[in-house]
Amino acid sequence: MVLLTMVLTKYALLESYFTNTLLTHFNFIILTTAVLLITASGYIINDIFDIETDKINKPNKSFLNKEFSIKKAWSLYILLSIFGLILGIFVSFVMEIPLNSIYFIATSIILFFYSKYFKKIALIGNLIVSCLCALVIFLVYEFEFIGTNLESNSKISSDFIIAMYLVFSLTITFIREIIKDIEDVNGDLKIKASTLPILIGRKRTARIAFFISSIMLFYTLIILQSTKNTPFFFWYVLLFICLPLLYLLYKIWFARTKKNYGSISKILKFIMFFGILSMLLFRF
Numbered sequence: 001m002v003l004l005t006m007v008l009t010k011y012a013l014l015e016s017y018f019t020n021t022l023l024t025h026f027n028f029i030i031l032t033t034a035v036l037l038i039t040a041s042g043y044i045i046n047d048i049f050d051i052e053t054d055k056i057n058k059p060n061k062s063f064l065n066k067e068f069s070i071k072k073a074w075s076l077y078i079l080l081s082i083f084g085l086i087l088g089i090f091v092s093f094v095m096e097i098p099l100n101s102i103y104f105i106a107t108s109i110i111l112f113f114y115s116k117y118f119k120k121i122a123l124i125g126n127l128i129v130s131c132l133c134a135l136v137i138f139l140v141y142e143f144e145f146i147g148t149n150l151e152s153n154s155k156i157s158s159d160f161i162i163a164m165y166l167v168f169s170l171t172i173t174f175i176r177e178i179i180k181d182i183e184d185v186n187g188d189l190k191i192k193a194s195t196l197p198i199l200i201g202r203k204r205t206a207r208i209a210f211f212i213s214s215i216m217l218f219y220t221l222i223i224l225q226s227t228k229n230t231p232f233f234f235w236y237v238l239l240f241i242c243l244p245l246l247y248l249l250y251k252i253w254f255a256r257t258k259k260n261y262g263s264i265s266k267i268l269k270f271i272m273f274f275g276i277l278s279m280l281l282f283r284f
Contacts, residue, residue, distance in 0.1 A: 001272065002039050002136055005169075006032050008279040009140040013165070016282040017158040022095060023144045030091040031143055034104060035136060037084030042111035042132075044077040049115045053187030081108050095143065103139060107132060120193035126177035134170040137162065161282070164223065168275050171216050176268040178209045179252075183261040210252045217245040233281050240274040 010028055015021070023031070047054070048070060088104030110128060119125035141162050181188070181195040182202050188195050197205040220241050227234040244267060251264050 001276070002036060003032065004273075005136050005276050006035065006140050008276060009137050009165075010144060012279040012283040013161065014141065014144050014158065017161075021144050023140075027091050027095060027143070028140075030087050030094075031139070034084050034087035034091065035139065037080045037087065038104060038108055038111070041077050041080035041084060041108070042115070044073055044080065045112055046115040046119075048073050048077065050187075053184065053191055053193075055187070056190060057184040057187035084108070091143070097143070100142065103135070103142075107135070120188070120191065120195065122194050122196045122199050125195075126174055126181070129177050130170045130174040133173040134166045137165055137169055165275075165279070167219065168216075169272070171212065171219070172268055172272050172275065175209050175212050175216070176265055176272075178205060178212075179261050179264050179268065182206060182209075183258055183265065206252055206255055210249060213245065213249055213252060217242065217249065220245060233278075236278060236281060240278070241271060244271050244274075 006028075010023065051070070085104055085108060089098075089101040092098050092100040092104075110132070114125060114128050118128055178196060182197045182205055185195070185197045185202060188198060196208070220237065224234060224237050224242060227237060248264065248267050248271065251260070251267060255261055255264060
């Protein structure tokens with residue numbers, strides 16, 4: 001999903017606005033590889049700190065201690081982090097924007113402390129993951145924007161579209177993180193985490209997810225209104241975003257079991273996938 005998001009952000013969305021860009025194919029490959037390596041290292045460190053909870057929440061999916069030793073996992077985490085940082089810093093300096101190195105350094109540090117501390121804190125961990133997912137889109141925009149010659153109207157349009165996708169990515173991820181907390185409440189109780197379902201209960205947390213999803217639907221309907229003059233985009237948003245969001249609200253309201261919340265998580269993945277895929281409509 002990260003790779004798809006970055007590719008479509010550059011080649012489908014941004015290149016439909018930008019005529020002269022600084023981010024070459026080579027630099028984009030380096031940028032993408034850096035992000036993927038740091039993302040992978042984040043998953044590994046998360047699995048390392050989640051060994052006890054995964055024994056309860058995902059007994060059949062946990063691979064540490066079974067197929068892969070913790071020592072090897074730590075080695076792989078360090079290796080991926082270092083290579084990701086090197087590539088991120090390299091592409092920042094090559095493009096003469098050394099301050100962009102901060103994004104990669106900060107992300108690596110945040111992912112470590114998220115896995116060790118912040119994911120156990122209600123809403124804080126959810127917001128961190130949501131912001132990092134939105135950062136994937138922003139990073140491509142940040143690197144692509146430099147050296148471009150845009151008319152003011154084009155720049156306003158591109159800024160608005162990017163902001164629209166940032167809000168979409170952040171919100172959908174935030175809802176999914178809340179749902180995952182409800183799904184994983186038994187394992188989180190074992191490590192004495194303070195996630196939202198543990199503090200206020202599953203039912204109240206589900207109502208919060210329902211409320212945020214309702215806002216997301218309202219937001220999407222506003223976008224739908226603005227696409228009336230582009231029928232293909234209108235029907236795409238209606239069929240692949242709005243209707244699944246309506247179905248999502250129904251599923252959240254009547255969810256009771258871990259299996260129910262697992263299916264809700266899959267619906268959110270579906271919405272995220274087709275939301276990102278909609279970038280193709282700007283290109284073609």
